[in-house]
């Protein structure tokens with residue numbers, strides 16, 4: 001039995017979908033603990049490609065229970081669309097459970113997200129405009145609508161009459177937008193409520209029961225460490241806590257119940273939206289990585305900004321999340337390059353800095369210090385073991401493991417499940433503390 005958290009070590013889009021899909025094979029329960037329909041992963045079922053934003057990809061395994069925890073925010077329209085699509089494909093959604101305490105994204109959240117981004121002008125965050133920030137803001141302000149509120153039609157009617165009147169002031173007076181018609185919204189959300197009702201439970205209790213029964217639980221983070229509200233590159237962050245600590249809050253489990261933390265990082269770096277990005281590549285090379293890596297957002301279709309691997313943020317992610325091991329994805333995207341840069345440290349105001357600056361203003365002034373490694377200039381997409389990899393690719397991976405002081409347990413070389421090298425069992429292999437007894441990452445020492 002193991003309870004494992006999988007999290008992104010960069011700015012999201014690290015390829016967590018594929019890694020959680022792989023690990024879901026040995027999970028009994030998969031839990032999504034934060035974020036909303038800003039996240040997304042593409043899955044291929046029966047030769048059909050479609051996108052899931054809220055439902056964990058564990059739903060593809062018929063016996064796996066999938067839980068959307070209280071730390072998430074739920075857009076019922078999108079969630080119901082996902083349920084319908086899965087059912088059309090004869091994929092059972094009976095095992096999907098939704099927390100009563102998760103907050104609900106309402107039409108005014110989406111409108112406010114879009115309008116406030118426009119109002120910010122050059123200060124915009126580059127959000128997905130899915131209403132995520134305003135939904136979490138209402139949660140903190142204690143004006144939010146929770147799933148359990150949806151389940152009480154009389155109470156919801158009263159609550160929404162008041163809330164929509166309040167939000168209409170903001171829409172009309174602050175953003176010059178037409179007001180929402182309360183009855184229309186209420187009627188619509190009551191229909192959503194009936195569709196979701198069979199799935200709504202106390203998910204924290206369900207997870208606790210599963211732990212007592214020694215079932216394997218996978219906690220699936222959305223976004224990534226650098227997008228964390230508290231530990232990311234504020235204000236260019238999302239409004240939740242993707243870091244490993246967020247899993248305990250967002251799922252409702254105690255930290256002593258977590259056995260492992262697995263980080264996922266791309267072999268290079270990408271970022272969507274605004275904000276500093278020290279290793280960003282402008283020009284031809286950035287475009288090349290974008291093309292080869294198909295770096296377009298699942299949710300918004302926006303082109304991702306691409307850059308070299310940044311080991312400073314990697315080390316930071318290892319520390320903040322207490323990672324036991326890493327999965328490195330998309331190594332094959334670097335196959336054609338003659339030389340590959342890795343950011344080993346920053347220069348800030350003329351001084352070398354090895355650690356990620358917690359001060360966002362200092363971070364914006366960071367310049368990367370690179371170490372250049374030779375590329376391998378041959379395809380790795382067919383490699384299935386470390387021995388199959390060209391020596392330069394192996395050296396690259398070893399270098400990353402050394403820089404981040406964490407073993408690499410998985411290497412991914414393409415989208416399909418079999419394009420994967422399992423260096424070491426990430427769930428049942430030895431713990432990081434043991435591996436680091438001599439201060440060195442033990443994995444990848446082939």
Ligand code: IMP
Pocket residue numbers: 011012013038039040125126127128129130131132133222223227236237238239272273274
């Ligand atoms: P929001 O989460 O829509 O409020 O967007 C805030 C920031 O997080 C923006 O820079 C988004 O591009 C980024 N973001 C949100 N979700 C994702 C994701 O799943 N992958 C990558 N970036 C994301």
